[in-house]
Amino acid sequence: MGKCVKVAIAGLGSRGRDAYARVAKTHPDKMQITAVADTDPHKVALMAKEYNLPKEACFSSAEEMLAADKLADAMIIATQDRQHVGHAIPALEKGYHLLLEKPVSPDLNECAKLAEAAKKYERKVVVCHVLRYTPIYQKVKELLDDGSIGDIVSIMAIENVGWFHQAHSFVRGNWANSDVTSPMILQKCCHDMDLYLWLAGKECKSLSSYGDTYLFKKEKAPEGCAMRCMDGCKVRETCPFDAEKIYMENKLAGYNAGNRIWPLDVLVPEGPNEEKILRALKEGPYGRCVYHCDNNVVDHQVVNLNMTDGSTMSFTMCGFTSSITRYAKFMGTRGEMIVNMDGNEPEKSEITIRNFDENITEHSIDVMSLSDDFSGHGGGDTQMVEEFLDMISGEREESSYVTSLDRSLESHYCALAAEYSRVHGGEPVDIRTFAGDR
Structure with missing residues (x-):
């Protein structure tokens, strides 16, 4: 049986915080979370409490975590797309194996640099094509x-x-x-x-x-729509993209339909309830009119x-x-x-x-x-993380679908x-x- 792999997580969005970290709970013999990093202190605090992490294992950014001594056998990099390579190469230099959220990078030159670094430092890099x-x-x-x-x-x-x-x-x-x-x-x-x-x-x-x-886009906005769904929008009743309808009533996504996970945990990472969801829609990006975003x-x-x-x-x-x-x-x-x-x-x-x-x-x-x-x-999520951990622990060789x-x-x-x-x-x-x- 392979050893329990120590893992640091950079980026605590829904992928890093939930999809990948949860394997430490379902398979504690395979994975132990030893450090976390995110620019959102609230998410870091939630993870610290959930996984009993000391203050010195909690970081305000991936850069701060990478500046510290090596903290684990492997690192999960689940930061934003254009940050991946900038975090991955220093992690390889530190001696981490990597589970890297896709995409690697929107820049071909960065992709090539990471491939070169992985070979140079002889580290395993598995990309999350789940x-x-x-x-x-x-x-x-x-x-x-x-x-x-x-x-x-x-x-x-x-x-x-x-x-x-x-x-x-x-x-x-x-x-x-x-x-x-x-x-x-x-x-x-x-x-x-x-x-x-x-x-x-x-x-x-x-x-x-x-x-x-x-x-x-703005030119397709119906007459009478507001900048935010809950700010007196005159077309809410007929708009399928009304934020309150999606996050409160939708049969797959809505709180009132019994959903408590994605996408609600993106709006309210600490656990959704009606009051917190409505506050997020009134104040945050997910309550904006779909015709008036920066997309x-x-x-x-x-x-x-x-x-x-x-x-x-x-x-x-x-x-x-x-x-x-x-x-x-x-x-x-x-x-x-x-x-x-x-x-x-x-x-x-x-x-x-x-x-x-x-x-x-x-x-x-x-x-x-x-x-x-x-x-x-x-x-796919759990299976992928388990395969990665087994590769790092030496329990199995790389399979055809890794x-x-x-x-x-x-x-x-x-x-x-x-x-x-x-x-x-x-x-x-x-x-x-x-x-x-x-």
Whole structure:
């Protein structure tokens, strides 16, 4: 049995504070949190209390923590997108192994510098492409590798971001403005660029992309709307993006519907109640009108990918969907496979194979039988952290679905090339030329 891995966490947003830290509670034999850092002292205090951390193990920034002596075997870096590499390289120099929140960076040169540093200091760097670790996609990978539909000729995939998720994270929230974070196709969809290339065993040769911000901008604001939803807005009754409706009444997100976790824990990290939520909506960023925010990321985008073997993929990201799901259709030489992952309602997830024969033989996989834990990205969050800890402790070697830094950068090249194409009117981009043969 491997040793218990000591872990420091830089960045206490919902990913660092909840999705990853909770493994220290569910598997205390595997993970011990020994230090935390965040610019929000309230979040640091909450973590210190929850994990019984002394004052000297609590830091007001990642930089302050990295200036201290080495505090753990590994570090989880879950700071903002453009801070990742600036925190990761000093952490490698200190001797930390890294679990690095995606994306690595919206800057290709920074991605290359981190890859060089990881090799130089001989540290393990695992990027948080959590979908590889989900039971549903591990099963899909197994089926595709076994040739269940023959050779894959084309993939049609869509990420249904969900209308309230788009408004929460990419209009009002932390990832609304690519000038301070990342483009939507990288921040949200590098998961997808990584996932489908991995599942199909493909490499992208070239791509093109189109997309824009269609709705969430000032010129689309209805007459009578206010700067904040709760400040006398005259169109609240008919606006689906009204903040109070989303955070109080929505069947998946709303407090009155019984929700107590994401996205409410973003508004109220210490634990939501009605009074605190309403105060956050009156005073904080999540109560702003969606037509009057500082957002510039797209709310819809399409990408067409041409693979090195002549196969193709079409990918769509859209914020105007009723569900938060990922749907894909793999079309092969001997059949087709439909995969639908519903992260909120896993019982609605689907794997269906239709083989080409006289009767078009169809069979489905019972997704719910694949695991007893579908929490956190369909069961991927916990599985990913456990795999990382087992690698660091020496309990197991790197598995085929662990997302190493080198593997992750392929998806980053595709996403950033897609953004370049989108900005340049759909111009085709050769991936190797764009990545500079890194």
